[in-house]
Amino acid sequence: MEYLADCRARLAFDxxxxxxxxxxxxxxxxxxxRPVTLRKRIGGISAKVLNETLRRLEDSGLVVRQAYxxxxxxxxxxxxxxxxxLLGPLETLGTWAETHGDEVVVR
Amino acid sequence: MEYLADCRARLAFDxxxxxxxxxxxxxxxxxxxRPVTLRKRIGGISAKVLNETLRRLEDSGLVVRQAYxxxxxxxxxxxxxxxxxLLGPLETLGTWAETHGDEVVVR
Numbered sequence: 001m002e003y004l005a006d007c008r009a010r011l012a013f014d015x016x017x018x019x020x021x022x023x024x025x026x027x028x029x030x031x032x033x034r035p036v037t038l039r040k041r042i043g044g045i046s047a048k049v050l051n052e053t054l055r056r057l058e059d060s061g062l063v064v065r066q067a068y069x070x071x072x073x074x075x076x077x078x079x080x081x082x083x084x085x086l087l088g089p090l091e092t093l094g095t096w097a098e099t100h101g102d103e104v105v106v107r
Numbered sequence: 108m109e110y111l112a113d114c115r116a117r118l119a120f121d122x123x124x125x126x127x128x129x130x131x132x133x134x135x136x137x138x139x140x141r142p143v144t145l146r147k148r149i150g151g152i153s154a155k156v157l158n159e160t161l162r163r164l165e166d167s168g169l170v171v172r173q174a175y176x177x178x179x180x181x182x183x184x185x186x187x188x189x190x191x192x193l194l195g196p197l198e199t200l201g202t203w204a205e206t207h208g209d210e211v212v213v214r
Contacts, residue, residue, distance in 0.1 A: 012203055013200070093196040
């Protein structure tokens, strides 16, 4: 597969160009979650950045927002089928990092 | 695998946070290449950005530079074993993009 600057694979790299995209998709792998729980699971992400990431993932069709008419109102996010389909590549990448993380020199 | 903000898997996502890192590693999968050939294969990358990317990949231990004392002097870049180990995850990501590229809405 030839990866030229303007081709489809670039899209996957661009999607992961924002590190939080991959992290948030992975954090949703076990099912719907409320933002507050997501923030706890992920750690180190501000409410603002989490909201922006969820909005971006929603716009890309990877995540869907579910609002419940309760008092107080409840909102959950879950992966779409497209979002779930990204879990495989994310796991492969994560496994690579677990195995080789120490070898990569981060400057 | 829990992906927290400060853990090893973040490193893989950070590595791919620069889209050109993944593209250049993938373009080197068939063996050593000179920058001028790499630029043709990749398309859409400037000499400056390619050089910066190769330097960054070299610093991370994913690529190695080979200079030949010839007239004119010749330089090639090739993947290290660590760089080669990243080809698997990159291929999985690329295949995902080929399959699902059209479903992802890019805003």
